[in-house]
Amino acid sequence: MQVDPVNETASEERRQWLSILAKAQPDEVSAAWDTLAQPPAYSALRAPETGLVLVRGRMGGAGDAFNMGEMTVTRAAVRLESGETGIGYVAGRDRRHAELAAAVDAMMQAPALRPVVEGAVVAKLARAQAERRDTTARKAAATKVDFFTMVRTRGPQ
Amino acid sequence: MAYVSVKGGEKAITHAHQWLAEDRRGDPGVSELEVAQVREQLSLAVDRVMSEGSCYDRDLAALAIKQARGDLPEAIFLLRAYRTTLPRFGASLPVETEAMAVRRRVSAAFKDIPGGQVLGPTFDYTHRLLDFALAAEGGVAPEPAPQAEEPQAYPMPNIASVFRHEDLLEHDVRADEGPEPYDLTREPMKFPADRDQRLQALARGDEGFLLSLAYSSQRGWGSTHPLCGEIRMGEVAVEFVPDELGFAIEIGEVTLTECTMLSGFAGSAERPPQYTRGYGLTFGHCERKAMSMAIVDRALRHREVGEQADAPVQDEEFVLYHSDNVEASGFVQHLKLPHYVDFQADLQLIRRLRKEHFERRAALKEAAE
Numbered sequence: 270m271q272v273d274p275v276n277e278t279a280s281e282e283r284r285q286w287l288s289i290l291a292k293a294q295p296d297e298v299s300a301a302w303d304t305l306a307q308p309p310a311y312s313a314l315r316a317p318e319t320g321l322v323l324v325r326g327r328m329g330g331a332g333d334a335f336n337m338g339e340m341t342v343t344r345a346a347v348r349l350e351s352g353e354t355g356i357g358y359v360a361g362r363d364r365r366h367a368e369l370a371a372a373v374d375a376m377m378q379a380p381a382l383r384p385v386v387e388g389a390v391v392a393k394l395a396r397a398q399a400e401r402r403d404t405t406a407r408k409a410a411a412t413k414v415d416f417f418t419m420v421r422t423r424g425p426q
Numbered sequence: 427m428a429y430v431s432v433k434g435g436e437k438a439i440t441h442a443h444q445w446l447a448e449d450r451r452g453d454p455g456v457s458e459l460e461v462a463q464v465r466e467q468l469s470l471a472v473d474r475v476m477s478e479g480s481c482y483d484r485d486l487a488a489l490a491i492k493q494a495r496g497d498l499p500e501a502i503f504l505l506r507a508y509r510t511t512l513p514r515f516g517a518s519l520p521v522e523t524e525a526m527a528v529r530r531r532v533s534a535a536f537k538d539i540p541g542g543q544v545l546g547p548t549f550d551y552t553h554r555l556l557d558f559a560l561a562a563e564g565g566v567a568p569e570p571a572p573q574a575e576e577p578q579a580y581p582m583p584n585i586a587s588v589f590r591h592e593d594l595l596e597h598d599v600r601a602d603e604g605p606e607p608y609d610l611t612r613e614p615m616k617f618p619a620d621r622d623q624r625l626q627a628l629a630r631g632d633e634g635f636l637l638s639l640a641y642s643s644q645r646g647w648g649s650t651h652p653l654c655g656e657i658r659m660g661e662v663a664v665e666f667v668p669d670e671l672g673f674a675i676e677i678g679e680v681t682l683t684e685c686t687m688l689s690g691f692a693g694s695a696e697r698p699p700q701y702t703r704g705y706g707l708t709f710g711h712c713e714r715k716a717m718s719m720a721i722v723d724r725a726l727r728h729r730e731v732g733e734q735a736d737a738p739v740q741d742e743e744f745v746l747y748h749s750d751n752v753e754a755s756g757f758v759q760h761l762k763l764p765h766y767v768d769f770q771a772d773l774q775l776i777r778r779l780r781k782e783h784f785e786r787r788a789a790l791k792e793a794a795e
Contacts, residue, residue, distance in 0.1 A: 291675070320512050322516060322677065328705060337629045341481065361485075406579075411571065
């Protein structure tokens with residue numbers, strides 16, 4: 270895997286928003302997209318396609334890889350009228366989820382369009398995910414065991 | 427012997443399938459089960475079907491359960507069949523379970539494991555009394571689960587990292603530059619099997635079979651004297667490198683259950699005494715399966731620690747060739763399909779043998795008289 274060091278920061282940013290788009294619920298992405306006043310027109314570079322990704326684990330948890338099983342993934346690629354291209358790779362079989370993820374990815378790379386989606390879609394989805402994660406982490410913490418030591422009572426000396 | 431092929435049964439088969447559809451629906455006076463209800467309310471059945479169907483997709487697994495009328499091995503078969511219709515985009519980077527957003531994590535071996543004992547949504551400590559409140563119609567939604575003021579901190583160190591500096595637990599070997607891991611869906615079983623091949627087979631393996639093997643090991647048939655080092659369940663991000671990008675992106679999250687079993691090792695001339703580990707990893711929340719897998723994984727590593735191998739759980743050909751319930755079910759259940767010709771051939775043989783038997787007896791009797 271070759272990463273151009275100049276573009277590394279840009280890639281890291283892109284990694285972030287692609288992750289947020291992929292981890293969002295399909296209906297959340299759709300609802301956020303529908304709030305855009307003027308969604309840009311785009312054409313499909315790659316029509317949404319559902320396939321499998323082979324999920325790997327690590328032997329013992331931290332060792333070399335083994336193949337544990339597959340997951341369904343849907344991918345799409347779009348081009349905006351202004352020329353930017355975007356891709357979507359999302360778990361599951363929701364075609365619109367993948368297509369909208371690709372459209373948002375393309376918009377995030379277009380300086381004129383980024384402000385349109387950054388808050389209304391990407392940040393909104395990120396907040397929802399952070400809230401869900403926080404709720405889960407609080408529920409988990411509420412089931413943490415508090416150990417206490419039983420005080421031994423000795424009989425009369 | 428003349429071989430006569432027969433045809434027929436189309437109408438009977440069609441009618442049988444119509445009856446099956448009617449029986450699947452059950453009493454029409456009872457409202458129909460929605461796939462989303464299966465997904466949300468029979469979630470552990472969904473987890474098992476995804477795990478052994480070797481395909482993570484909650485909706486597909488729920489649909490398979492509905493279609494199979496709740497027959498889980500049948501649902502697993504449906505999911506395995508469906509996955510063959512999809513192209514494979516590639517393989518993910520290995521999931522990092524230490525980074526898991528943990529919902530449950532307990533260690534039976536080490537009370538003071540950093541991060542604490544987090545029980546999560548568990549059946550443990552329930553009294554296993556039937557709850558008739560669940561049978562009441564129009565039941566009220568349960569109270570939301572309590573939330574702590576402070577969220578659980580992630581990542582949560584695992585049992586291996588806790589003892590890493592002391593070398594008390596064996597380390598995971600990580601070469602990273604090694605060959606691609608063995609893929610049973612593309613390559614046939616080979617023996618002797620390496621651990622990557624074994625773990626893939628166990629991850630797809632039948633929970634009941636692995637549970638019985640693990641139990642047999644505990645009862646002394648190839649015992650590894652395991653302690654449960656850690657069980658954790660929660661969400662892990664899956665990273666994948668799309669060809670278009672050339673760098674890894676997260677494509678979603680999966681729920682996983684992981685188990686590490688610890689077994690003491692007295693040491694040898696080369697290796698100091700330390701704990702060895704068995705490993706289990708499943709899709710979804712499949713704790714019984716992950717624990718069984720970890721015990722069986724450790725038992726199958728007998729060569730590495732020079733253990734005598736004489737029990738079924740230590741025999742990798744026995745374990746790996748019989749752990750897949752789609753294969754096992756197919757071979758056992760094919761016996762109900764027409765074997766008319768086999769039976770006809772058998773009948774002729776038995777008739778001839780019986781005739782010879784009685785002729786011999788008659789001759790002996792005559793000779794005796």
